[in-house]
Amino acid sequence: MSSEGLDRGLVLDAARVTEIAAIAAWKLVGRGDEKAADQAAVDAMRTALNDLEIDGEIVIGEGERDEAPMLYIGEKVGKGKGAKIDIALDPLEGTTLTAKAMANACAVMAWAPKGTLLNAPDTYMDKIACGPGYPAGVIDLDKTPAENVQALAQAKGVEPTEITVCILDRPRHADIIASVRSVGARVHLITDGDVAGVINTTDPETGIDLYVGQGGAPEGVLACAALKCVGGQFQGRLVFRNADERARAGRVGITDLDKKYDLHEMVRADAIFAATGVTKGALLDGVRFSDGHVHTHTLVMDSATQTVRDVRMKRPI
Numbered sequence: 001m002s003s004e005g006l007d008r009g010l011v012l013d014a015a016r017v018t019e020i021a022a023i024a025a026w027k028l029v030g031r032g033d034e035k036a037a038d039q040a041a042v043d044a045m046r047t048a049l050n051d052l053e054i055d056g057e058i059v060i061g062e063g064e065r066d067e068a069p070m071l072y073i074g075e076k077v078g079k080g081k082g083a084k085i086d087i088a089l090d091p092l093e094g095t096t097l098t099a100k101a102m103a104n105a106c107a108v109m110a111w112a113p114k115g116t117l118l119n120a121p122d123t124y125m126d127k128i129a130c131g132p133g134y135p136a137g138v139i140d141l142d143k144t145p146a147e148n149v150q151a152l153a154q155a156k157g158v159e160p161t162e163i164t165v166c167i168l169d170r171p172r173h174a175d176i177i178a179s180v181r182s183v184g185a186r187v188h189l190i191t192d193g194d195v196a197g198v199i200n201t202t203d204p205e206t207g208i209d210l211y212v213g214q215g216g217a218p219e220g221v222l223a224c225a226a227l228k229c230v231g232g233q234f235q236g237r238l239v240f241r242n243a244d245e246r247a248r249a250g251r252v253g254i255t256d257l258d259k260k261y262d263l264h265e266m267v268r269a270d271a272i273f274a275a276t277g278v279t280k281g282a283l284l285d286g287v288r289f290s291d292g293h294v295h296t297h298t299l300v301m302d303s304a305t306q307t308v309r310d311v312r313m314k315r316p317i
Helices: 010-026 034-050 095-099 145-156 171-182 194-202 217-230 243-251
Strands: 054-060 083-093 106-113 124-130 164-168 186-190 210-216 233-239 260-262 272-277 288-290 293-302 307-316
Touching: 010 034, 010 083, 010 106, 010 272, 010 293, 010 307, 034 083, 034 095, 034 106, 054 217, 083 194, 083 217, 106 194, 106 217, 124 194, 124 217, 145 171, 145 210, 164 171, 164 194, 171 186, 171 210, 186 194, 194 210, 194 217, 194 272, 210 217, 217 233, 217 272, 217 293, 217 307
Parallel strands: 054 083, 164 186, 164 210
Antiparallel strands: 083 106, 106 272, 124 210, 124 233, 233 260, 272 293, 288 293, 293 307
C-alpha cells in the first residue's frame, strides 16, 4: 500500500500532537512520579488526536486494552473521518527520565496508512540500526557487534576507533559492550529511551553511528518510522521470555517467531514521524517556560519527501 492516503498536511498535525503531550509531561519533570507524568502525556495526546480530522487506530500504544485505560492497542482516535491511518505512539518515552529530570525524555508518534505498520507485541526485540548514507545491508543482526562496527567503519572510510555505538546500560548487554570495545569503538551508554537512542543515529551532530541491543519491540516500530524518513537501516528480531509473550505475538497475527525484520517490513509504506523533547537531550531541546511563553523543540519527518523539519514553537501561556 502506498502513502497516497496520507495528506501532507498531516505532518504539522503530528507535530502539534507531540508538542501538546510534551508540554503536559514537562509539568511533572523532576517530581518523582513516573505514573503521573505518563498519565498527563497520555491524556493530552489522546485529546489532541481526537480533535483531528482522521480515522485513526492505535497499533502501537500503551498496552493491550485490559492493561491500559487510555491509548490502548486497537483504540480508535480522531473524528472518524478523513485519512485512515495506523498510529504508533509513546506519549512519554522516558518516564523515569522525566521523574528524575534527566536528559532525553520525549513524546513520540508515527503515522502510516492503515494496515502498514507492524503490530509488534509488547515483548523485547534484538535491534541494530544506523543512519543514512551507507550501502544497503551494511549492518546485519546476525553478525557480531564487532563485525558490524568494522563494516560500518569501512563504509564510512574511518577506523573502528572512530565509531560510536549507543547501547542501553543493562546487564544483558555486557557481551555486546565487550564486543564493541574489542575493536576499539566507543560505547555511549544510555539509561532509558531506546527510541531516542536509535533516532540519534539519524543526525551526525549527535556523534552516534550505530545502535545495538535489546529493547522494546513497539519502540522498534516507532524508531523504524523515523529511520525510513531519512534513509537509515534497521533490523530486528522478537525475543520471547515465556509462553505469555509468545501468546501476545499470536494475538497480533505473528506466526514466525524467529523472523528477522528489516525496516521496510516493519513500516511497509511511507510514514510521518514526530518527536518533541520533554527534557533536553542530544537531538532535542526540552520544553521551556520563560517570559510568559512556552517553547518546544520538535523534529517532524516525512518519508514520502525525505523531509526533516526542525520546528521550534513559541506561544503565550
